[in-house]
Amino acid sequence: MTALTTQSPIRLLQITDTHLYGNPAGTLLKMNTQDSLDHVVKILKRNEKGNEFDLILATGDIAQDASEKAYAKFVDAMQEIGSPFRWIPGNHDNIDVMEKVAAGSDVSEKLVQINNWQILFLDTSILGQVHGNLSKSELEFLKDCLQTAQADESVDHCLICLHHNPVKGNAGWMKDIGLNNGKEFFQLLSKFNKVDCIVYGHVHQALDYVHAGIRCMCTPSTCIQFKPKVGNFALDRLNPGYRTLTPSTDGSIETEVVRVTGFEIEADFASQGY
Numbered sequence: 313m314t315a316l317t318t319q320s321p322i323r324l325l326q327i328t329d330t331h332l333y334g335n336p337a338g339t340l341l342k343m344n345t346q347d348s349l350d351h352v353v354k355i356l357k358r359n360e361k362g363n364e365f366d367l368i369l370a371t372g373d374i375a376q377d378a379s380e381k382a383y384a385k386f387v388d389a390m391q392e393i394g395s396p397f398r399w400i401p402g403n404h405d406n407i408d409v410m411e412k413v414a415a416g417s418d419v420s421e422k423l424v425q426i427n428n429w430q431i432l433f434l435d436t437s438i439l440g441q442v443h444g445n446l447s448k449s450e451l452e453f454l455k456d457c458l459q460t461a462q463a464d465e466s467v468d469h470c471l472i473c474l475h476h477n478p479v480k481g482n483a484g485w486m487k488d489i490g491l492n493n494g495k496e497f498f499q500l501l502s503k504f505n506k507v508d509c510i511v512y513g514h515v516h517q518a519l520d521y522v523h524a525g526i527r528c529m530c531t532p533s534t535c536i537q538f539k540p541k542v543g544n545f546a547l548d549r550l551n552p553g554y555r556t557l558t559p560s561t562d563g564s565i566e567t568e569v570v571r572v573t574g575f576e577i578e579a580d581f582a583s584q585g586y
């Protein structure tokens with residue numbers, strides 16, 4: 313575990329669902345995912361100039377083709393931002409390839425403490441499946457971390473990072489693609505009282521709500537966006553973006569979703585799936 317004592321309040325950045333390809337010309341529903349990430353990084357560097365991020369939370373679907381090259385390109389983008397990051401796999405990723413690319417670094421580390429916040433990174437991916445699951449070992453890890461945090465006076469708050477939505481998605485086609493043991497996950501969390509926030513990706517949209525007493529946030533993808541409250545799959549016309557999080561020592565969190573501007577979206581808006 314990395315433990316950092318840093319600025320107060322701490323500053324976090326969530327980057328999610330970059331869907332990169334080894335081939336920089338790779339497109340997802342006709343959107344060039346490298347190009348859209350480059351635009352996000354460019355606007356982020358301009359907007360956040362002078363604001364140091366203590367950590368970047370990269371919440372999965374890092375690559376669309378699970379290639380070493382795509383993961384290396386993601387590492388390049390994080391270096392361009394210039395802050396440390398931790399990543400977790402999404403349904404399009406391959407954790408073995410990610411770990412190969414991450415060998416010798418701490419980017420796959422699952423637990424980081426920054427000031428009085430503990431940040432946990434859980435793997436919800438199942439290779440070859442769109443939906444997610446927290447395995448027995450992942451739930452055990454979570455339980456161990458929360459038990460330790462409960463007894464640790466230096467930890468007041470926990471933030472959990474996932475790829476899959478732990479609460480059912482807000483579109484008809486999303487009903488079976490989330491975390492399939494979300495109930496079990498929230499039941500476990502209810503036994504502890506330091507978990508203040510859950511952040512995730514997967515459904516490519518901005519959400520900020522409270523479920524079972526815990527603040528839950530989803531962040532736009534750096535590429536295509538999914539339209540909420542529709543029956544069948546549909547792309548939204550909102551631009552790619554990122555989220556900043558500023559957790560205070562008292563457990564409150566200021567947050568902002570920033571979308572790129574001056575970027576003409578090119579995507580297949582007639583597509584019925586991805």
Ligand SMILES: [Fe+2]
Pocket residue numbers: 329331372373402514515516533
């Ligand atoms: Fe995704």
